[in-house]
Amino acid sequence: MSTHEGDLHVGHQFEDAEQQLDSYSAGMWLFLVTEVLFFGGLFLAYIIYRTRYPEAFVAAHHELDWQLGGLNTVILITSSLTMALGVRAAVLNRMKAVLGWLGLTFLCAGGFMVVKYIEYSAKFEHHLFPGPNFEFHHAGIDPGQAQMFFNLYFAMTGLHGAHVLIGMITMIILVIRLWVMRKQRIDFIPIELTGLYWHFVDLVWIFLFPLFYLVGGN
């Protein structure tokens, strides 16, 4: 038994490893399509309310720290790179490299969440979380319209943050699986699928960052 494809476990429903790989990646791509539509409803709401309340959105976005947002963008793009290198190492069956790259990706994801936590707590302190305690004082701006900006900010970055957490949990499971099956050839399919998912999470942030932190009119 060398490092041949035949070593991979093939599910009873499949004829061979190739069909299995094809099916899994098709399934993952399709899942990502559903994710696009899941976020799509929120993006639509964003387009409508930003068009309707342009001044309020510009005024409200000054409350966000674009430097922290930019830092998180750099962190997530870096994590996409480390994830891609991890997938490559898995295909090449290099166990130590896989563990290293996955670990780095996990650290980046954790860093992202820490920055997000700092940002969120600042918003809570400044009464910018929507609801009865919301306060927004800015000449000529309706606080209700500014609240809509923060509604969407928390809904969209919150949903995105939940996806980052799910990604982190998945990475922990992957590492445990790799450790349990360390004697065998690396089953790279779950790592590749997690990679696809992770790039999607990164890509959503690439849209969220300019929409919330870099609203026009600076």
Place this chain on the structure above:
Amino acid sequence: MSAAGVATKQPEAVNYLNVDNSIKSWLLTEDHKRIGILYLVTIALMFFVGGIFAMLIRLELLTPAGDVVMSDTYNKMFTMHGVIMIFFFLIPSIPAVLGNFCLPIMIGARDVAFPRLNLASWYIFTLGAMLGVTSLVLGGVDTGWTFYTPYSSSFSHTPVIIAVSGAFVAGFASIFTGLNFIVTIHKMRAPGMTWFRLPLFVWGQYATSLIMVLGTPVIAITLLLVAVERGLRIGVFDPALGGDPVLFQHLFWFYSHPAVYIMILPGMGVMSELIATFSRKRIFGYEFVAYSSLAIAVLSFVVWGHHMFVSGQSMYLSMVFSVLTTLVAIPSAVKTFNWVVTMHKGHVKLDSPMLYALSFIGLFTIGGLTGLFLASMAVDIHLHDTYFVVAHFHYVMVGGAIVAFLGALHYWWPKMTGRMYPEPWAKLSALILFIGFNLTFFPQFILGYLGMPRRYHSYPDEWQTLNVLSSAGASILASGFILVAVYLLWSLRYGAKAPANPWDATGLEWKTPSPPPPTNFTQRPIITEEAYNYPIVLAKNGEPDEGAKQEEAEKHEHA
């Protein structure tokens, strides 16, 4: 297809039912056939609950005065009827039960691509259904099945969050089923099973799955936003919070109109199987029927605005939606005409599944054509929110989707259970359902045209005759459903053993024993011919008749 598994005549052949009888083996099964059965049991229970509410509604409407229940209770009854029937019965009905059972066999696969995801979808669906029932036990929801904001998010005093969560959760079951089917159809077809050799049921399931995968996430996020708005007072729909309730309607109908095609497209797929089998002919214009499924799936996403002609959307937008909506009639008519032409000069056998198919053609035609009335803006302003809409919707959903579901259930019952049901009773019940259905819903077209609004528990005296007819029809309809349930359950124990191919049909599912072995086939099938490749039947003088000659010529063209 000769290589497919042949039924062995031993008395105790291993099949998917008797391979392991323990409860654990059912609850942890990854077999698509068993998961189909699990879904069948679950949705049958939900249909029963939803049906009780339908009967209560018809009981209330027997007399003009609102005398059986208070108007608040009535609101809850029609809401729970709608929520349960749509989210927990119609949407999973054909795909999750018969699609799960038949689709992998029909394409010559051992299972769906992701069996564990398939089982997960059933658990998720059951959880969603339990949440739906919980909202019922807690007193019921009164928003209407459409959950319109801001009533649902700010004003209703009923457990809306629980009902909305139920629909949200069940949506993921739908996404998983759709995702599984698309990958299965793309990647798991047996050698020789090209796209244009697929049975049309599979094409129907494919188009349905596309809608499930593309539409359901949008309703999921929408319902989530309603729950958040209601629970935390953070919202994007409530005008008091700076939001716009019409945005909810757009997002809701962006899914919920395509969802109507999630319910009818699989039924159309079933129809093609039934018409071909019982006419003993290849479906006329196979490619057109196949593509028309995709056309309906695509069009379904660009017509949602016809639900909002009186919601204050732009008149020009309404005009576009009106025109696009009428376009749906084209692929629907392509299918209907091709089914009728398939029967022409075919050797039609009136077995009970075919009786359901004939019912479908008549009822769906009425349902579809009245849809055109509603797509026309001027007419719709008169008919909007009247019983005309209720009648139209039920002609498509009951007369179309449920009749097709029952036709499919009768057609594949011998395959699923290994037992034959009593044919005379089945024919009788098909007849009872047809009569009961028309008596229930045809008067509602007239009531709606006369202006009777939906969702009220009282009405002026002059409409009583038509309402009494409708309620009488509903009790006939209900007795028909009960009759079907009784003889199908009876047949499980006392029915004659089913042969592998009781209908003398083509298709891989009939080449494997009834019930099928756990892995569907004893040998991997290899497909060498078209779907519905029925032999040419000779006319009396021993020569093929004209129709048969044409068919033969067509076959050569395809070959």
